[in-house]
Amino acid sequence: MNRVARILLAGVSAASMTLPVVSQDLPQAQSAWYTDADAKLQAMIDMQPNTGTAKNVILFVADGMGVGTNYAIRLFAGQLEGKLGEEHVMPYEEYPYTALIKTYNINAQTPDSAPTAGAMNTGVKQVFNTINLSENGRHEDCASEEGNTLTLFSEIVSESGKSVGAVSTARATHATPAAVYAKTANRNWEAEAPEGCTDIATQAVEAMEAGTLDVLLAGGARNFYATGTQTVHGGDSSRKDDMNLVARAEEAGAQFVSDLAGLEGVEAGAPLLGLFTNSDMSYETERPETEPSIADMTVAAIKALEGNEEGFYLMVEGGRVDHGNHAGNANRAFMDGVAFAEAVALADEMTNDEDTLIIVTADHEHAIAFNGYCGRGTPITGLCMGINGDGVEHTGEPELASDGKPYTVVGYLNGAGSVLTEQADGSFFGTRPNLTQEVATDVDYLQQALIPMGSETHSGEDVVSWAKGPWAHLLSGTQEQNYIFHVMNQAVSAE
Secondary structure, X not given: OOHHHHHHHOOOOHHHOOOOOOHHHOOOOOOHHHHHHHHHHHHHHHOOOXXXXXXXXEXXXXXXXXXXXXXXXXXXXXXXXXXXXXXXXXXXXXXXXXXXXXXXXXXXXXOOHHHHHHXXXXXXXXXXXXXXXXXXXXXXXXXXXXXXXXXXXHHHHHHOOOEEEEEEEEEOOOHHHHOOOOOEOOOOOOOOOOOOOOOHHHHHHHHHHHOOOOEEEEEOHHHOOOOOOEOOOOOEOOOXXXXXXXXXXXXXXXXXXXXXXHXXXXXXXXXXXXXXXXXXXXXXXXOOOOOOOHHHHHHXXXXXXXXOOOXXXXXXXXXXXXXXXXXXXXXXXXXXXXXXXXXXXXXXXXOOXXXXXXXXXXXXXXXEEEOOOOOEOOOXXXXXXXXXXXOXXXXXXXXXXXXXXXXXXXXXXXXXXXXXXXXXXXXXXXXXXXXXXXXXXXXXXXXXXXXXXXXXXXXXXXXXXXXXXXXXXXXXXXXXXXXXXXXXXXXXXXX
């Protein structure tokens, strides 16, 4: 009879029993894998939830970075640093609290960025392609906006005296940043809307005038200039009216900047409007020196907002992670993910865990997939290399599929890289090319996909939220996406 059984038979509760610590006696006890895990266990045991009031809330959204895309970015980041990659840890992955987030929309299994971002900013799920309307809102139905607009987190915290900011590497009027300040029946009404409704760019400036948006840094200048005119970047306006929204923002007291030098030279404080490109900002792989990175914009936004003694709410979007995936171009998607992580790390350094809730998450995942069986250190954007039975790192020899050809680690279920091509008679036929590592790792390479589509789609898979700071411990388990709003609201209103 073992010791536990004897104690139970003696009538002693198993809960009161203390078993001897025998870790040092195990043959694996000196392994780094063992000691690292043991240290992590102790850190988790010692951790105490922070139930103070959040002065600041920063919501980071890497658009399109679900569990799979994050996995790939992790390896990509580690390999850029000369590691094998799998052992790498992203800055936000060290946060103490993690939850899985369900991303579906009210009427869509596969979500859209507009209602997913809206869910995080209002506390309720929304209808596909709408922003911040109730379940009675209808896509493209201008009349359905009346009586169905929702109160935003930005409006709630502004009422309590906090400042608000939004940063994005997409257009300032794109779905995710728009969810911080706009309410619309169509996410595409960026520069014009039907009579009776207000376009998103105009809503951005109206929010700045009302004091519910103090900082807006992104691309998309074309939506802020009067019809028939050119933007500060030389491109044509997308507006159909004579409204110069940049001038209107300046009249409301905003500083306007259009490049990195201007951003670095702004006077401290808000309001601040920065529009750095005509449309979306550049991918990190080819970002010019004159254009700020997502880290540059994040730092500038915090500096502009932190002067408010009541605190701030800042949403930061890595929008082009999503665009790289849509293009079937893993290299660009992953590099933008690395840039996003740098912004998270800098924001963490600039703020205090005691009074700042930081949540890092995504709005949705993509139809991305990962092949096997690949050896350790296989370049995540390249060919799947063989497992080395006599060592740790891969063999350097590509694995071959049943067609005798190598294959990449990353693929997509659909997209522009489809192996099927349309024939003259409208039918599709496909055969995989015989790839080399040089071709597969080129920045312009489109990963092989199955179903032919001009743009790869989102998927309905869960995303992750990582959190630290006041009330971050509430983000655990598996949660609906709109729950994130409730955690943020609890953090700023706790006494």
